[in-house]
Amino acid sequence: MNLFNYRELAAAQELSKFVKKFWVLDNALNHSEFSNKSVLPNGCFNIAFISGNEIVIENKSGKTVLKEGIYLSCQLSMTIDVIIKPFTKIFLTQLYPWVPVMFSDFPFEKTADCYVPLQEINSGMSRNLAGIELYNEAFIVQFFQNHFLKYLEKNRDSDLILEASLLMKEGKGNISVAELSGKLGFSTRFVEKKFKQHLGLSPKEFSTILKIRNSVDEMTRMKQFHSMVQLALENGFYDQAHFIKTFSGLANTSPGKFDAEKFLLPFDGKGF
Numbered sequence: 001m002n003l004f005n006y007r008e009l010a011a012a013q014e015l016s017k018f019v020k021k022f023w024v025l026d027n028a029l030n031h032s033e034f035s036n037k038s039v040l041p042n043g044c045f046n047i048a049f050i051s052g053n054e055i056v057i058e059n060k061s062g063k064t065v066l067k068e069g070i071y072l073s074c075q076l077s078m079t080i081d082v083i084i085k086p087f088t089k090i091f092l093t094q095l096y097p098w099v100p101v102m103f104s105d106f107p108f109e110k111t112a113d114c115y116v117p118l119q120e121i122n123s124g125m126s127r128n129l130a131g132i133e134l135y136n137e138a139f140i141v142q143f144f145q146n147h148f149l150k151y152l153e154k155n156r157d158s159d160l161i162l163e164a165s166l167l168m169k170e171g172k173g174n175i176s177v178a179e180l181s182g183k184l185g186f187s188t189r190f191v192e193k194k195f196k197q198h199l200g201l202s203p204k205e206f207s208t209i210l211k212i213r214n215s216v217d218e219m220t221r222m223k224q225f226h227s228m229v230q231l232a233l234e235n236g237f238y239d240q241a242h243f244i245k246t247f248s249g250l251a252n253t254s255p256g257k258f259d260a261e262k263f264l265l266p267f268d269g270k271g272f
Helices: 123-129 138-150 154-168 177-184 188-200 203-222 228-234 241-252
Strands: 004-008 018-027 036-037 045-051 054-060 061-067 069-073 082-085 088-095 116-118
Touching: 018 082, 018 138, 082 088, 088 138, 123 138, 154 177, 154 188, 154 203, 177 188, 177 203, 188 203, 203 228, 203 241, 228 241
Parallel strands: none
Antiparallel strands: 004 018, 018 088, 036 082, 045 069, 045 088, 054 061, 054 082, 069 116
16 A cells, blocks of 8 residues: 655745745655655755655666755756655755755855755754754744745845746746846856856756756646647757757656656646
8 A cells, every 4th residue: 555645735925936835755654665756857946854764866877865854955957766765754845946045155066966964055044943853844834934034135146046047937948048148137157157156057957957847847738749849849949859859868758758657746737
């Protein structure tokens, strides 16, 4: 009997500009490990509260084991497979891409596909969460609703990442770095530097994630689409071959073989 449970909780209105959602991977009552599900990049960060035993995260580059604790899950550049050990639960707070720079000066340049203990990201927040019951969803939600905004400090870099992210989302990732930089009023070199500094991804990598997620959302929502060529062109790819190569590199499967049941996808059918 599979006792694993996936669920999502909405963030309160005052948090909704910073927190996309809360989501739970709950294997706490299961005697068996949970596996065979993948997670796609979506352009967001997550604060992960792991309780119980450990989880194992696998990607094309290797394997990461995370013990009980609180971590910042940084930007993903590739799909991961998640293995949750018996009697283990993960509660995640999904943050929009402009949020970490508002509460941390941690150097994110080389953190793509990394999981950093929260104490290294923001020691004050980590201290205030020390000793909490990591499985207690209500307490964690209450902490974010009552205290999280106090840690956020708007700054020039967060404004830049916010505006850039929204422009890229509006264009479904179909905007060149030159065009993006022009709209932001900065040089391409400056924008690339800030993306790498605060997201660990280049603007091109970030836009590719958005384009692939948009195509996944369309495939999942529509169930059927007119042609692979149409899907490729609508999502800003040069041709079908370019789309298939990029999709396969990010999702570890071709668009023709994509099976939504093998992925943990959001209930609203949307990436970032």
